[in-house]
Amino acid sequence: xxxxxxxxxxxxxxxxxxxxxxxxxxxxxxxxxxxxxxxxxxxxxxxxxxxxxxxxxxxxxxxxxxxxxxxxxxxxxxxxxxxxxxxxxxxxxxxxxxxxxxxxxxxxxxxxxxxxxxxxxxxxxxxxxxxxxxxxxxxxxxxxxxxxxxxxxxxxxxxxxxxxxxxxxxxxxxxxxxxxxxxxxxxxxxxxxxxxxxxxxxxxxxxxxxxxxxxxxxxxxxxxxxxxxxxxxxxxxxxxxxxxxxxxxxxxxxxxxxxxxxxxxxxxxxxxxxxxxxxxxxxxxxxxxxxxxxxxxxxxxxxxxxxxxxxxxxxxxxxxxxxxxxxxxxxxxxxxxxxxxx
Amino acid sequence: xxxxxxxxxxxxxxxxxxxxxxxxxxxxxxxxxxxxxxxxxxxxxxxxxxxxxxxxxxxxxxxxxxxxxxxxxxxxxxxxxxxxxxxxxxxxxxxxxxxxxxxxxxxxxxxxxxxxxxxxxxxxxxxxxxxxxxxxxxxxxxxxxxxxxxxxxxxxxxxxxxxxxxxxxxxxxxxxxxxxxxxxxxxxxxxxxxxxxxxxxxxxxxxxxxxxxxxxxxxxxxxxxxxxxxxxxxxxxxxxxxxxxxxxxxxxxxxxxxxxxxxxxxxxxxxxxxxxxxxxxxxxxxxxxxxxxxxxx
Numbered sequence: 001x002x003x004x005x006x007x008x009x010x011x012x013x014x015x016x017x018x019x020x021x022x023x024x025x026x027x028x029x030x031x032x033x034x035x036x037x038x039x040x041x042x043x044x045x046x047x048x049x050x051x052x053x054x055x056x057x058x059x060x061x062x063x064x065x066x067x068x069x070x071x072x073x074x075x076x077x078x079x080x081x082x083x084x085x086x087x088x089x090x091x092x093x094x095x096x097x098x099x100x101x102x103x104x105x106x107x108x109x110x111x112x113x114x115x116x117x118x119x120x121x122x123x124x125x126x127x128x129x130x131x132x133x134x135x136x137x138x139x140x141x142x143x144x145x146x147x148x149x150x151x152x153x154x155x156x157x158x159x160x161x162x163x164x165x166x167x168x169x170x171x172x173x174x175x176x177x178x179x180x181x182x183x184x185x186x187x188x189x190x191x192x193x194x195x196x197x198x199x200x201x202x203x204x205x206x207x208x209x210x211x212x213x214x215x216x217x218x219x220x221x222x223x224x225x226x227x228x229x230x231x232x233x234x235x236x237x238x239x240x241x242x243x244x245x246x247x248x249x250x251x252x253x254x255x256x257x258x259x260x261x262x263x264x265x266x267x268x269x270x271x272x273x274x275x276x277x278x279x280x281x282x283x284x285x286x287x288x289x290x291x292x293x294x295x296x297x298x299x300x301x302x303x304x305x306x307x308x309x310x311x312x313x314x315x316x317x318x319x320x321x322x323x324x325x326x327x328x329x330x331x332x333x334x335x336x337x338x339x340x341x342x
Numbered sequence: 343x344x345x346x347x348x349x350x351x352x353x354x355x356x357x358x359x360x361x362x363x364x365x366x367x368x369x370x371x372x373x374x375x376x377x378x379x380x381x382x383x384x385x386x387x388x389x390x391x392x393x394x395x396x397x398x399x400x401x402x403x404x405x406x407x408x409x410x411x412x413x414x415x416x417x418x419x420x421x422x423x424x425x426x427x428x429x430x431x432x433x434x435x436x437x438x439x440x441x442x443x444x445x446x447x448x449x450x451x452x453x454x455x456x457x458x459x460x461x462x463x464x465x466x467x468x469x470x471x472x473x474x475x476x477x478x479x480x481x482x483x484x485x486x487x488x489x490x491x492x493x494x495x496x497x498x499x500x501x502x503x504x505x506x507x508x509x510x511x512x513x514x515x516x517x518x519x520x521x522x523x524x525x526x527x528x529x530x531x532x533x534x535x536x537x538x539x540x541x542x543x544x545x546x547x548x549x550x551x552x553x554x555x556x557x558x559x560x561x562x563x564x565x566x567x568x569x570x571x572x573x574x575x576x577x578x579x580x581x582x583x584x585x586x587x588x589x590x591x592x593x594x595x596x597x598x599x600x601x602x603x604x605x606x607x608x609x610x611x612x613x614x615x616x617x618x619x620x621x622x623x624x625x626x627x628x629x630x631x632x633x634x635x636x637x638x639x
Contacts, residue, residue, distance in 0.1 A: 020481030025493070028511075032497040143622040145573055147580060148614040151600060155611070159604035275488025279580050283600060293489075294581055297496030309493045313485045320484075 006328050006335040014317045021313045025306050026067050039300040040083040080303035089307045098182030100288035103204050110212035115219025123227035124250045141217025146276035150210035150283040164206045167285040171199055207284045215269030222262035230258050260331045270319045274312050368634045375630020381623035389438035401428040402436040404588035412606050422608035433590035434616045440502055444575040445568040448509050456517025461548045464525025482515040495583040502585040505578045524556045558635040565631055569624035576617050592617050
C-alpha cells in the first residue's frame with residue numbers, strides 16, 4: 001500500500017469513528033436521569049418556561065428523531081445555543097478554541113522535543129550519572145499529575161521567583177491583537193505586534209510545560225529503551241566495526257527507527273493532555289475550550305457539553321491520524337500491512 | 343496406586359510452592375518493588391484504620407474551628423490546617439478511603455467487562471459481530487478517557503458512586519483492546535486448534551484455555567491502573583464533579599487550596615503530594631509485578 005492510499009484509508013475510517021462518537025455522546029447525554037431543561041433553568045423556574053425550553057431543545061420528540069435533527073444542524077455548523085451564555089455555541093467555541101490550540105500545540109512540541117532529546121542523550125550516555133538523573137526525572141514526570149505540576153510551577157516560577165505570570169492569556173491593559181486566527185501569538189506576529197505575541201507566549205509557557213511533563217517523561221523513557229535495544233542490533237555492530245563515530249551512529253542511524261515506539265505512545269499522551277487541559281486551564285484561569293467545558297459541565301449546559309466533547313473527539317482523532325501517518329512514514333512495515341496499526 | 347497419587351499430589355503442591363517462592367524471589371530482587379509493596383500496604387492500612395491513626399478523626403466531617411484556621415505545618419498539625427481550621431493530615435488520610443474504594447470498585451467492574459469483550463472480539467475476529475463490538479470499542483477510545491468521564495459525571499449528580507460510573511464507562515475499552523490484541527495473537531496457536539478439535543465448548547475455550555495466558559499482563563495493568571483510576575477520581579473532584587464536601591476528597595482539597603496560593607500553600611500542596619504518593623506506590627508495585635512475570639521466562 002502506498003503512503004497516500006494508507007492515509008486515505010485511515011481518514012475514511014476516522015470519519016466513521018467520528019459518526020460513532022456523535023451517536024455515543026448524544027445517547028449518553030440523553031439517557032441520563034433528569035430533565036435537561038429543568039436542570040438548566042433550576043428548580044425555581046416556572047413550569048411554562050421549562051416547557052418552552054423543552055420544545056426549543058426538541059426534548060418532546062423521540063430520541064432517534066432528535067439525533068438526526070441535531071446531526072443535520074451540526075452539518076450546517078449549528079451546534080445549538082448555550083443555555084448559559086445564550087449565544088450560539090459555535091460562537092463561543094470560535095472564541096475559546098484558539099486559546100487552547102496554542103497551549104496544546106506548545107505542549108505537544110515540548111513533549112516531543114524535550115522527551116525525545118532527553119531519551120536520545122540518556123541512551124548515548126547510558127549507565128552514566130546523566131542517565132540516572134533522566135531516569136529519576138522521567139519516573140517523577142510520569143507519576144505526577146499535570147494539575148500538580150501546574151500548582152508547583154505557579155508556586156515556584158510565579159510567586160517564589162516571579163518570572164512568569166500566574167493567570168490569564170495576556171497582561172491586563174495590553175490590547176489583544178486584531179483577530180485573524182484568534183490565536184494571540186500568530187495574530188500578533190501577523191500584524192507586527194511582537195510585544196503582544198511575546199506577552200501571550202509568556203503566558204502559555206507554564207501551562208504548556210505542566211501539560212507536557214507526563215508525555216515528555218514517557219517519550220524520554222521509550223526513546224531511551226528502544227535506542228538501547230536497537231544499538232545491539234547487527235547492522236549497528238557492523239557500522240561500528242567500520243569505525244563510524246558514535247555520535248554519528250546515534251544521530252543518523254539509530255534515531256529514526258527508535259522513534260516508532262515513543263511516537264506511538266504519544267497518541268495516549270495526547271489523550272491525557274486533552275483531558276488534563278480541563279484541570280490545568282482551571283489552575284491558570286486560562287480562557288480556553290476546556291475551561292469553557294468545565295463551566296458548561298458545572299452548569300449542566302447540555303448542548304455546550306456535547307459540543308465540547310465532540311470538538312475534543314475530533315481533535316484527538318485528527319491527532320491520531322497524524323501520528324499514524326508519521327509512524328507509517330518511519331516504519332514502512334505498518335503501511336505495507338505487515339504490522340497492525342493500533 | 344494410592345501411594346503414587348499421593349506422591350503426585352505432594353510434588354504438585356511443592357511445585358506450586360516452589361513457583362511462588364521463585365516469583366517472590368524475582369519480585370523482591372528489586373528494592374523499588376519492595377518499596378512499592380510497602381507503600382501500597384501502608385496506604386491500605388491507613389485507609390482502613392483512619393479513625394485510629396489520625397490525630398483528629400472528628401475533622402474528617404463538617405467540623406469547624408475558626409480559632410485554628412490556616413495554621414502552617416507544625417508538630418501539632420504536620421500538614422497544617424485549612425480555612426475551616428481542620429487538620430489537613432487527618433482529612434488526607436480519610437480521603438484515602440474514597441480513593442481506594444474508587445479504584446477497587448472501578449477495576450472490579452471494568453476488568454471483567456473489558457476482558458470478556460476483548461476475548462469475544464479476539465476469538466471471533468473476522469465475524470461480523472466481533473467487528474461491530476470492536477468498532478464500538480474504537481468509538482469509546484476516540485474520546486480521551488478523562489474528557490468522557492468528566493462529561494458523564496457532569497450529567498449525573500456529583501457523588502462518589504456516580505463518579506465511579508463515569509470512570510467505568512470510559513475505562514472498560516482499554517481492557518477490551520488489551521485483551522483483544524492478545525487473544526488475536528494466540529487465537530491460531532496449535533493449543534487452541536487442538537482443543538477446538540476435541541469439540542470443547544467455545545466459551546470454555548475462551549475462558550479456560552485462552553484467558554489464563556493473559557492474566558499476567560491484565561494483573562500488571564490492574565496494579566498500574568489503581569493509581570490512574572484514583573487520579574481520574576481526584577481529577578473529577580478537582581473540577582467539582584466528584585464527591586461533595588464535607589467528605590474529604592484529595593482532588594477537592596487541592597482545588598480548594600489553590601485559591602489560597604501562594605501564602606497558604608500547604609492547603610493544596612500536601613493533598614497533591616498524597617495523590618503523587620498513591621500513584622507512585624501503585625506504579626512501583628506494578629513495575630515490580632511486571633518484572634516478576636516477565637523476567638523468569
